[in-house]
Amino acid sequence: MNKTSGKQNIYLVGALCVNLRRYIILIAIVTILLVQALLSLHRSPEGSDLEESQRQSCNFCQHFPDYKKEPRIFIVTPTYSRHVQLAELTRLSHTLMLVPNIHWIIVEDSIEPTRLLKRFVQRLKFLFGFKAITHLNQETPEAFRLKPGDPSWAKPKGIWQRNKALQWLRENQESLDSDGILYFADDDNIYDLELFHEMRDTKKISVWPVAFAGGLLVEKPLVDLSTGRVTSFNSMWKRQRPFPFDMAGFAMRLRMVVDKSQALFSEKQPIGYVESHFIGQFVSHWSDLEPRANNCTKILVWHTRMQRPALHEERKLAMPSNYGMA
Numbered sequence: 172m173n174k175t176s177g178k179q180n181i182y183l184v185g186a187l188c189v190n191l192r193r194y195i196i197l198i199a200i201v202t203i204l205l206v207q208a209l210l211s212l213h214r215s216p217e218g219s220d221l222e223e224s225q226r227q228s229c230n231f232c233q234h235f236p237d238y239k240k241e242p243r244i245f246i247v248t249p250t251y252s253r254h255v256q257l258a259e260l261t262r263l264s265h266t267l268m269l270v271p272n273i274h275w276i277i278v279e280d281s282i283e284p285t286r287l288l289k290r291f292v293q294r295l296k297f298l299f300g301f302k303a304i305t306h307l308n309q310e311t312p313e314a315f316r317l318k319p320g321d322p323s324w325a326k327p328k329g330i331w332q333r334n335k336a337l338q339w340l341r342e343n344q345e346s347l348d349s350d351g352i353l354y355f356a357d358d359d360n361i362y363d364l365e366l367f368h369e370m371r372d373t374k375k376i377s378v379w380p381v382a383f384a385g386g387l388l389v390e391k392p393l394v395d396l397s398t399g400r401v402t403s404f405n406s407m408w409k410r411q412r413p414f415p416f417d418m419a420g421f422a423m424r425l426r427m428v429v430d431k432s433q434a435l436f437s438e439k440q441p442i443g444y445v446e447s448h449f450i451g452q453f454v455s456h457w458s459d460l461e462p463r464a465n466n467c468t469k470i471l472v473w474h475t476r477m478q479r480p481a482l483h484e485e486r487k488l489a490m491p492s493n494y495g496m497a
């Protein structure tokens with residue numbers, strides 16, 4: 172080996188060593204990045220706040236087939252004509268489409284079924300495959316309709332429609348799964364899917380918090396954790412009500428309601444007492460209530476109301492802007 176080729180070899184070995192070091196550093200960096208990525212995946216923001224048990228209960232969507240064996244939930248929704256009606260019902264229907272094993276009873280506040288609602292129901296059935304849906308109607312008597320300028324709480328709402336649904340459930344009990352659950356879901360609230368999972372094993376009456384109800388951020392039953400019983404409520408508005416909570420805050424065993432054929436919603440109650448009076452026909456004490464939603468610490472339903480749309484330009488048009496639309 173001559174001197175030059177010896178030098179070249181030394182250079183080559185040196186270059187190889189430098190490259191090797193670079194490769195090793197590169198591989199080390201890539202490995203560190205990979206490990207970090209894997210760790211951050213494991214501690215993703217969605218996962219980090221959830222206990223394992225909570226994660227499992229949230230996974231109920233993956234177990235849809237099992238819900239065939241669970242009691243069916245009968246969901247009663249009163250609804251009345253206004254500009255945002257279809258928008259509210261669309262939102263609610265798209266939530267309910269994700270809930271397995273339910274029967275949705277829509278009761279329109281009208282003398283007869285309207286074309287709008289008939290089409291809405293047909294579309295749900297035939298376009299989206301919504302299986303169990305019943306469309307009823309029952310008009311609110313004139314004397315109980317809100318007059319222009321009345322505050323929204325001035326009259327009881329949805330009473331006649333919910334009673335119509337109760338009558339229908341009692342008349343059709345033979346053909347229904349009367350071991351089911353009954354829930355009154357107004358058309359304007361927002362419902363988390365987990366709520367339906369929570370109410371599914373109701374024995375008599377299950378209860379949970381409702382956000383934006385009773386003038387509070389959240390109106391809720393207070394639970395004694397040592398006994399798992401409801402001991403009081405945080406309600407402020409008409410807090411002397413025997414059962415001071417909102418329509419969206421409870422579900423019942425259907426059997427109990429069907430059997431007690433005289434039990435109805437009453438328009439004769441003082442304003443704000445509709446729910447309390449109805450529940451009082453079935454249970455006499457708070458300790459009979461079954462707290463859900465992690466001992467009433469989770470919000471799974473929001474008592475919302477859609478703002479009226481601004482339509483001030485509409486009157487300037489010769490024809491309504493929706494003229495001729497499907």
Ligand code: UDP
Nearest residue numbers: 249250251280311323328329332357358359
């Ligand atoms: N509702 C009705 N007829 C009316 C007013 C309301 O059928 O004249 C329905 C409405 O669509 C909703 C329920 O009754 O599903 C409760 O009404 P709202 O949401 O206005 O009452 P609040 O939220 O103030 O209790």
Ligand code: MN
Nearest residue numbers: 357359475476
């Ligand atoms: Mn409402």
